[in-house]
Amino acid sequence: MTVLVRTDSPPVQPAKLVDDFAPPLILPGAHKLCAGCGEPAAMRAVVEMIDAMGFTNRAVAVFGIGCYTSFSPGLDVEVLQALHGRAPSLATGLKRVHPNSIVFTVQGDGDMVNEGLQEVIHTAARGENVTCIMLNNGVFGETGGHMTATTVLGQRTKNSLEGRDAKKHGFPIKLAEMLAPLDGVAYAARGATNNARNIFRTRRMLKGALAAQEGRRGFSFVEILTMCPTGWFIETADAPDYLDDKLASFHSMGVIKDVATGSE
Amino acid sequence: MSAELLEGSEAIARAMVSAGCRFFAGYPMTPFTEVLEGMARLLPDVGGDCVNAESELEAIGMAWGAAAAGARAATGSVGQGLSLMQESIAELCFARVPMVVLNMARGQGDYYQATRGGGHGDYRTIVLAPADLGEAVRVVQLAFYLADKFRNPVMFMGDYYLAHVFEAVDTVAVDFGKLPPKDWALDGTSSGTGNARIVSSIMPTKRNAAVYVEYGAYLETSGEKIAAIECGMDPLYEEGWCEDADCVVVAYGTPARIVRYVVGQLREEGLRVGFFRPVTLWPYPASQLFAATRSARAIAVYELNAGQMIDDVRLAVRDRYARSIGGLSFDSSGFGIAPALTPMKVAARIREVMADIRQGVPA
Numbered sequence: 001m002t003v004l005v006r007t008d009s010p011p012v013q014p015a016k017l018v019d020d021f022a023p024p025l026i027l028p029g030a031h032k033l034c035a036g037c038g039e040p041a042a043m044r045a046v047v048e049m050i051d052a053m054g055f056t057n058r059a060v061a062v063f064g065i066g067c068y069t070s071f072s073p074g075l076d077v078e079v080l081q082a083l084h085g086r087a088p089s090l091a092t093g094l095k096r097v098h099p100n101s102i103v104f105t106v107q108g109d110g111d112m113v114n115e116g117l118q119e120v121i122h123t124a125a126r127g128e129n130v131t132c133i134m135l136n137n138g139v140f141g142e143t144g145g146h147m148t149a150t151t152v153l154g155q156r157t158k159n160s161l162e163g164r165d166a167k168k169h170g171f172p173i174k175l176a177e178m179l180a181p182l183d184g185v186a187y188a189a190r191g192a193t194n195n196a197r198n199i200f201r202t203r204r205m206l207k208g209a210l211a212a213q214e215g216r217r218g219f220s221f222v223e224i225l226t227m228c229p230t231g232w233f234i235e236t237a238d239a240p241d242y243l244d245d246k247l248a249s250f251h252s253m254g255v256i257k258d259v260a261t262g263s264e
Numbered sequence: 265m266s267a268e269l270l271e272g273s274e275a276i277a278r279a280m281v282s283a284g285c286r287f288f289a290g291y292p293m294t295p296f297t298e299v300l301e302g303m304a305r306l307l308p309d310v311g312g313d314c315v316n317a318e319s320e321l322e323a324i325g326m327a328w329g330a331a332a333a334g335a336r337a338a339t340g341s342v343g344q345g346l347s348l349m350q351e352s353i354a355e356l357c358f359a360r361v362p363m364v365v366l367n368m369a370r371g372q373g374d375y376y377q378a379t380r381g382g383g384h385g386d387y388r389t390i391v392l393a394p395a396d397l398g399e400a401v402r403v404v405q406l407a408f409y410l411a412d413k414f415r416n417p418v419m420f421m422g423d424y425y426l427a428h429v430f431e432a433v434d435t436v437a438v439d440f441g442k443l444p445p446k447d448w449a450l451d452g453t454s455s456g457t458g459n460a461r462i463v464s465s466i467m468p469t470k471r472n473a474a475v476y477v478e479y480g481a482y483l484e485t486s487g488e489k490i491a492a493i494e495c496g497m498d499p500l501y502e503e504g505w506c507e508d509a510d511c512v513v514v515a516y517g518t519p520a521r522i523v524r525y526v527v528g529q530l531r532e533e534g535l536r537v538g539f540f541r542p543v544t545l546w547p548y549p550a551s552q553l554f555a556a557t558r559s560a561r562a563i564a565v566y567e568l569n570a571g572q573m574i575d576d577v578r579l580a581v582r583d584r585y586a587r588s589i590g591g592l593s594f595d596s597s598g599f600g601i602a603p604a605l606t607p608m609k610v611a612a613r614i615r616e617v618m619a620d621i622r623q624g625v626p627a
Binding site for chain 2: 024025027028029050051056057058059060062063069072073074075076077078079080081082083086088089090091092093094095096097098101102118119122
């Protein structure tokens with residue numbers, strides 16, 4: 001039998017506290033998001049990859065406005081707060097002034113695809129050496145579950161109660177597929193945080209995107225599908241499967257473009 | 265360096281580069297376009313960057329990112345373009361990001377937009393409105409200094425004439441004094457140190473900060489910040505012939521040059537007319553205008569709009585008689601070239617106010 005805690009002698013090392021296990025670049029303290037939210041795992045994957053790639057003391061995050069904005073004071077990473085939708089232009093100015101910094105945006109689907117679609121498209125088209133990260137849960141989580149431009153057909157939200165109907169609400173936008181053909185884009189991928197395997201894949205995508213920025217190959221983009229049981233009006237435990245069944249069946253996961261490997 | 269004959273927009277662009285501006289972003293709109301052209305040509309030679317933004321929204325966003333990175337950054341536009349930028353201007357005030365915003369207005373219809381703003385929340389922007397190029401090349405540099413000093417956007421207000429008039433000016437750098445280092449600016453180097461910096465309008469400190477500031481407590485400092493600017497700078501203004509004036513004429517920008525000339529002419533005729541020109545439109549030189557109009561029985565306001573600055577004049581002169589003698593004056597080009605802006609018309613309108621005084625001004 002494996003001995004977890006030896007009780008036959010005095011402790012040989014001090015007891016560990018929860019904060020001793022905190023991942024890198026996350027300050028002590030808990031996040032304030034709902035139970036079952038997929039965003040904390042995404043945020044952690046991002047900063048862990050920054051740390052793992054040795055970019056720590058060059059990293060600046062540009063935050064949009066959404067639930068994830070509450071991470072901004074809890075990261076040991078420099079943060080520039082943008083208006084809703086406007087992070088890519090701020091990232092552009094920042095990166096142009098400090099070309100050796102590693103600049104990434106953290107935005108939601110409402111922030112990036114609704115309010116700020118023009119910003120991200122033009123930043124991508126310019127081939128700006130920044131990484132834009134979209135946490136896509138298909139709803140405005142912060143307002144309480146309203147329809148965004150990525151809400152999939154049939155999905156119920158507070159302002160599409162009968163489910164998103166294309167006749168009434170139009171069709172959802174697949175942003176990663178829309179950006180990938182632009183010449184300025186070096187990397188585009190879509191991951192998810194609904195299970196360990198997808199988090200692992202997402203980490204690899206973040207690595208590919210940050211490597212593209214470091215190699216000055218152009219604009220890099222990672223979309224991460226995240227759970228929002230509160231905004232989806234479902235049981236917390238059902239959210240990972242709901243993500244697979246509803247969101248990922250339309251917004252399919254995978255690397256869509258990587259100029260480093262020539263895949264498109 | 266010495267004085268050189270330059271067009272207004274070129275002189276403004278050169279003066280900005282002299283002030284240390286190294287990042288500029290913009291979207292074309294006359295007469296802002298000409299400054300954008302100048303910056304696109306001048307900045308690469310000094311290691312700076314000028315980006316052609318896809319809209320005014322992105323232009324101010326790019327300048328915001330550059331300013332947060334510690335660079336002296338500027339953007340600008342005209343009327344409608346500045347309307348688009350209002351959300352960012354307000355938020356830049358809350359986030360305490362310095363920036364110079366060129367308001368290359370055509371006429372003077374955007375006085376409210378510049379001095380009140382159309383953004384959200386409790387904020388104020390310093391507004392500087394020069395009347396000629398000699399003043400313009402100085403105050404556009406002062407704008408960068410004040411922006412850094414107060415960590416607040418500063419608006420430089422021009423007009424169609426200022427952008428296109430040719431005058432001999434020296435665009436050499438002006439030293440306004442020392443400024444504290446930008447130890448708040450972002451470059452990535454503080455990440456991972458346990459004290460990573462944050463430039464945010466809503467999360468003013470990291471949660472492990474030695475002095476943690478809540479959002480609500482931060483918002484409550486908005487009034488203190490506005491007061492700090494109002495008390496921390498002397499409003500700029502020009503006055504003439506006010507000591508014994510029965511009527512003081514108030515004007516700003518290029519039209520003030522015409523008004524100053526006309527008031528001088530009327531003085532030679534023996535009319536007791538005075539002249540007052542605010543250069544800072546916010547903070548408004550209210551107590552200075554109050555003092556300058558002590559002897560006046562009427563205050564006339566000449567501005568190329570339906571009457572906007574007259575609100576600030578009335579606040580300054582309190583219960584005294586103030587009358588608008590400017591008025592809408594548009595040519596069909598839409599550029600606000602103002603056909604009514606002639607010395608004869610201005611003189612006739614000042615004489616009307618003098619007649620008011622003789623007949624007894626309304627109480």
